[in-house]
Amino acid sequence: MDVLKNFKEKAAADLKRIVYAEGYDERIVQAAAQATTEKVAAVTILGKEAEIKATAKETGVDLTGVEIIEPENSAYITEFTDKFYELRKHKGISKADAEKAIKDPLYFGTMMIYTDKADGMVAGAANATGNVLRPAFQIVKTKPGISTVSSAMIMVLKDKSFGQDGIMVFSDCAVNPAPNSEQLAEIAATTADTASTLVNIDPQVAMLSFSTKGSARHDNVDNVVRAVKLAQENNPDLKVDGEMQADAALVAAVAQKKAPGSKVAGQANVLIFPDLQSGNIGYKLVQRLAGAEAVGPILQGLAAPINDLSRGCSVEDVVNLTAITAVQAQNK
Known part of the structure; x- marks a missing residue:
């Protein structure tokens, strides 16, 4: 059984929008182009548009069909800030704290999933597992009846x-x-x-x-x-x-x-x-x-598909995990 081929074929049959939170990493930019070309997912990259396009030019990849969003300048900031504040105000955060958090691509990407603007997220190429999981725990949380991710x-x-x-x-x-x-x-x-x-x-x-x-x-x-x-x-x-x-x-x-x-x-x-x-x-x-x-690691127990890359990942690893995340979104 070619497991990865099967994942890619399933993902292509019902495209899901997957967010890449680390647009400043050239592997992520290259993976976005490859995943789009292979029709593994509809991809959104978070980061500074000029830097992402410069990286694409330097690495010779075409980002046609890839959505680029700058969290700090997004039209979603007010909506996401308000929703995050409501989720976390019992912890004593202020609106200013909420807005600062939401401008972090990991939080922004997770909020995209929470508000149905995306189906899943892949991160961890440049972040520790704890950084990837923290917004997931605070925003999408775990599946009903599950407390252990x-x-x-x-x-x-x-x-x-x-x-x-x-x-x-x-x-x-x-x-x-x-x-x-x-x-x-x-x-x-x-x-x-x-x-x-x-x-x-x-x-x-x-x-x-x-x-x-x-x-x-x-x-x-x-x-x-x-x-x-x-x-x-x-x-x-x-x-x-x-x-x-x-x-x-x-x-x-x-x-x-x-x-x-x-x-x-x-x-x-x-x-x-x-x-x-x-x-x-x-x-x-x-x-x-x-x-x-x-193949993995695949995070399980979360209420939405968010997966954590190894910081030593290759472009192919990112694309493969994107396919898996998309299939998880289909199953959800």
């Missing part, structure tokens, strides 16, 4: 015997350093939804640990055990099990010995890591040592 990585493996035809989803690999049991349970549910809606996987969720079914005792193990119980109670139709080691989750012969009777062990296609360290290390090991393609 997390990330998913779609892993495309060369060995098709793992996952669903070589496709697996890992979480959380980018957001929560030390999730508690309630957060892990939510991450399991939202990642299963990502697997189902974005890559058409029938999710079989393994919640990982260094222990399988009580083989070791530790507070970290107990956290996962409680998370499994909560995930099963809160989502009775979800195929989720644990705690289990990675080999028990992935290899049928090992599963028969370590977790007999489990309906997930040995055939998991969604792996929930117990903390950010293991999740981040795990996906990068699979990417580098097994030659897997790692």
